[in-house]
Amino acid sequence: MSVTAAKGFTAAGIAAGIKENGNPDLALVVNTGPRLAAAGVFTSNRVKAAPVLWSEQVLKGGLVSAVVLNSGGANACTGPQGFQDTHATAEKVAETLSLNAGEVAVASTGLIGVTLPMDKLLPGVEKAAGELSAHGGEKAAIAIKTTDSVHKTSVAARDGWTVGGMAKGAGMLAPGLATMLVVLTTDADVEAGLLDTALRDATRVTFDRVDSDGCMSTNDTVLLLASGASGVTPEHAEFADAVREVCADLGRQLIGDAEGASKDIKVEVVNAASEADAVEVGRSIARNNLLKCALHGEDPNWGRVLSAIGTTSAAFEPDRLNVAINGVWVCKNGSVGEDRDLVDMRYREIVVTADLAAGAETATIWTNDLTADYVHENSAYSS
Amino acid sequence: MSVTAAKGFTAAGIAAGIKENGNPDLALVVNTGPRLAAAGVFTSNRVKAAPVLWSEQVLKGGLVSAVVLNSGGANACTGPQGFQDTHATAEKVAETLSLNAGEVAVASTGLIGVTLPMDKLLPGVEKAAGELSAHGGEKAAIAIKTTDSVHKTSVAARDGWTVGGMAKGAGMLAPGLATMLVVLTTDADVEAGLLDTALRDATRVTFDRVDSDGCMSTNDTVLLLASGASGVTPEHAEFADAVREVCADLGRQLIGDAEGASKDIKVEVVNAASEADAVEVGRSIARNNLLKCALHGEDPNWGRVLSAIGTTSAAFEPDRLNVAINGVWVCKNGSVGEDRDLVDMRYREIVVTADLAAGAETATIWTNDLTADYVHENSAYSS
Numbered sequence: 001m002s003v004t005a006a007k008g009f010t011a012a013g014i015a016a017g018i019k020e021n022g023n024p025d026l027a028l029v030v031n032t033g034p035r036l037a038a039a040g041v042f043t044s045n046r047v048k049a050a051p052v053l054w055s056e057q058v059l060k061g062g063l064v065s066a067v068v069l070n071s072g073g074a075n076a077c078t079g080p081q082g083f084q085d086t087h088a089t090a091e092k093v094a095e096t097l098s099l100n101a102g103e104v105a106v107a108s109t110g111l112i113g114v115t116l117p118m119d120k121l122l123p124g125v126e127k128a129a130g131e132l133s134a135h136g137g138e139k140a141a142i143a144i145k146t147t148d149s150v151h152k153t154s155v156a157a158r159d160g161w162t163v164g165g166m167a168k169g170a171g172m173l174a175p176g177l178a179t180m181l182v183v184l185t186t187d188a189d190v191e192a193g194l195l196d197t198a199l200r201d202a203t204r205v206t207f208d209r210v211d212s213d214g215c216m217s218t219n220d221t222v223l224l225l226a227s228g229a230s231g232v233t234p235e236h237a238e239f240a241d242a243v244r245e246v247c248a249d250l251g252r253q254l255i256g257d258a259e260g261a262s263k264d265i266k267v268e269v270v271n272a273a274s275e276a277d278a279v280e281v282g283r284s285i286a287r288n289n290l291l292k293c294a295l296h297g298e299d300p301n302w303g304r305v306l307s308a309i310g311t312t313s314a315a316f317e318p319d320r321l322n323v324a325i326n327g328v329w330v331c332k333n334g335s336v337g338e339d340r341d342l343v344d345m346r347y348r349e350i351v352v353t354a355d356l357a358a359g360a361e362t363a364t365i366w367t368n369d370l371t372a373d374y375v376h377e378n379s380a381y382s383s
Numbered sequence: 384m385s386v387t388a389a390k391g392f393t394a395a396g397i398a399a400g401i402k403e404n405g406n407p408d409l410a411l412v413v414n415t416g417p418r419l420a421a422a423g424v425f426t427s428n429r430v431k432a433a434p435v436l437w438s439e440q441v442l443k444g445g446l447v448s449a450v451v452l453n454s455g456g457a458n459a460c461t462g463p464q465g466f467q468d469t470h471a472t473a474e475k476v477a478e479t480l481s482l483n484a485g486e487v488a489v490a491s492t493g494l495i496g497v498t499l500p501m502d503k504l505l506p507g508v509e510k511a512a513g514e515l516s517a518h519g520g521e522k523a524a525i526a527i528k529t530t531d532s533v534h535k536t537s538v539a540a541r542d543g544w545t546v547g548g549m550a551k552g553a554g555m556l557a558p559g560l561a562t563m564l565v566v567l568t569t570d571a572d573v574e575a576g577l578l579d580t581a582l583r584d585a586t587r588v589t590f591d592r593v594d595s596d597g598c599m600s601t602n603d604t605v606l607l608l609a610s611g612a613s614g615v616t617p618e619h620a621e622f623a624d625a626v627r628e629v630c631a632d633l634g635r636q637l638i639g640d641a642e643g644a645s646k647d648i649k650v651e652v653v654n655a656a657s658e659a660d661a662v663e664v665g666r667s668i669a670r671n672n673l674l675k676c677a678l679h680g681e682d683p684n685w686g687r688v689l690s691a692i693g694t695t696s697a698a699f700e701p702d703r704l705n706v707a708i709n710g711v712w713v714c715k716n717g718s719v720g721e722d723r724d725l726v727d728m729r730y731r732e733i734v735v736t737a738d739l740a741a742g743a744e745t746a747t748i749w750t751n752d753l754t755a756d757y758v759h760e761n762s763a764y765s766s
Contacts, residue, residue: 112686303495
């Protein structure tokens with residue numbers, strides 16, 4: 001279903017030969033209207049890939065007719081040549097589909113510092129255009145995979161309108177944007193400004209709170225396109241809720257497929273003085289390598305949770321902190337609590353709850369454990 | 384030589400039975416004067432172990448007669464009982480050596496969240512006191528080891544006076560203090576205020592810039608004790624230089640013995656607009672798990688260096704960044720530079736140089752690679 005679950009969109013996913021192994025590596029998503037509204041959120045990394053620099057400009061107009069995405073190369077840190085290649089890709093899509101290049105967003109993922117094989121990519125655009133279909137969403141989702149073990153799609157169907165989407169990303173998941181590439185589509189009739197509001201509100205509490213390994217990508221891109229093909233203009237709150245639902249579902253899928261991970265860890269911070277405090281503490285816990293190792297070993301090492309909390313500037317008193325792991329309060333009032341042997345950690349999902357006893361705010365950050373497989377996968381990626 | 388290299392100090396290291404395996408676990412360092420000046424720097428973690436809370440108070444007076452250190456238990460997150468145990472330890476030292484408990488610093492290292500076996504520790508203090516010797520420095524250094532594979536000592540001998548010291552720490556090395564426990568001694572005749580200045584200036588550019596795994600301890604303690612036994616009062620600059628030399632040497636030894644590491648990584652940031660910028664960028668690079676995996680795999684993956692730089696607020700232009708790995712400028716002007724195959728990464732030490740092209744300031748951060756052994760050692764520590 002993916003990006004073609006909503007009416008008014010066609011998509012395709014093909015093998016252009018960018019990846020040496022012959023796997024699908026080029027996706028095209030086209031908004032057939034009647035509306036062509038769009039919003040986008042991009043990596044906050046200051047080293048931005050060429051397609052991010054390009055697409056940020058395109059999105060300023062709030063109008064996107066097509067998105068072209070490639071795996072097999074990030075086109076990041078590729079200098080002026082990289083930007084020219086992104087521009088040429090957009091021009092090729094525009095020429096092939098009789099669009100304006102300024103309405104074509106581009107997204108790339110793969111290795112940093114390598115220029116794209118344009119002799120393969122440009123013919124690939126023509127091939128993909130020839131295969132555009134209202135049932136092409138799955139193939140598009142497959143074509144954007146890199147080290148993902150499965151493709152990720154999600155759909156929220158409402159009364160007469162739909163939000164759907166696809167995502168890729170398995171490593172380099174971190175805040176400021178979690179994901180690599182996400183394209184969401186809807187046939188709701190929503191103008192660009194409200195799309196932008198809904199998208200930012202959703203990413204703030206979903207992709208921005210997925211932090212697999214603390215590393216922020218140069219290419220993170222989340223786009224939301226509206227075709228208006230349903231003819232329905234939902235209440236904003238209802239629409240925003242559907243966007244958030246799809247983002248949360250895709251974010252959860254990303255954590256579940258993170259490189260080398262054996263545990264999905266939900267870090268819940270409760271009773272914080274502010275949401276910002278809760279997020280800061282959640283991130284600090286989620287990024288603590290020693291804790292991530294301990295949870296990998298199914299060791300409910302709450303001391304490492306406390307030492308992570310202690311590095312933050314959040315409001316709390318050390319001797320009022322409480323920590324639960326999978327519901328067992330192993331730390332009470334900053335000291336030994338319930339018997340750690342009561343904690344059952346056999347399952348993939350682990351919940352770490354940090355009670356700051358300082359207010360009423362809460363936030364949840366998702367992360368993964370740190371494993372030997374993570375080390376192996378990432379110690380030989382570019383060689 | 385360790386803490387007894389300088390005149391006016393005795394030390395001992397014994398097995399008190401705190402560690403179940405019978406290894407040495409209790410050290411005592413005594414300043415026999417004539418001066419009893421001291422300075423200390425402690426973890427900036429807000430969750431502080433009981434001995435840190437105690438010793439911070441002791442050091443406020445600038446006077447320390449003895450330091451008692453134990454391995455086999457951190458006495459952190461142990462509540463009021465933990466503080467009482469630290470207090471009782473200091474009282475026992477004071478009673479045994481006829482000192483004032485308010486002049487006895489206490490340091491502990493080991494697992495968080497477990498109370499100390501005082502029935503073993505207190506008799507251990509008496510035993511250690513009975514073995515105090517002007518040649519006891521090595522034994523003291525051995526007794527503070529936890530997962531350290533070797534004990535760490537260093538000496539800077541000057542004209543008529545000496546600075547010596549010992550350190551332990553293999554995991555949880557991070558800034559805001561890098562190390563677990565360090566005791567430095569000198570027979571130079573220096574008053575407490577100048578000791579404090581020299582110690583803070585030294586730790587700021589040594590232990591504070593050792594960041595093995597980004598995790599900050601609850602117990603980090605660095606003490607500098609002066610006996611005045613040499614009768615020499617050196618120029619402050621000369622004294623500060625000797626303290627810095629010993630701190631730098633011990634810091635380098637800590638990185639060289641970090642848990643599970645196979646590479647020692649020197650991150651040099653050059654041409655930064657400010658020293659703060661250089662430190663921020665250096666830390667960001669040193670904490671990037673993806674880069675640490677790549678360097679473990681001897682993969683000169685400069686894209687991960689750039690993406691780490693991009694997450695900082697330092698002054699730089701992305702298209703002016705340069706990165707060298709072991710002297711080969713693999714990234715020039717934010718894009719592909721010299722051939723990455725020229726980089727020789729066979730040796731344990733790796734130098735990553737990041738040129739921000741934004742000024743004239745510099746900073747060096749030391750870290751380690753991320754390995755499967757690190758994961759293994761830290762996934763079963765407390766179980």
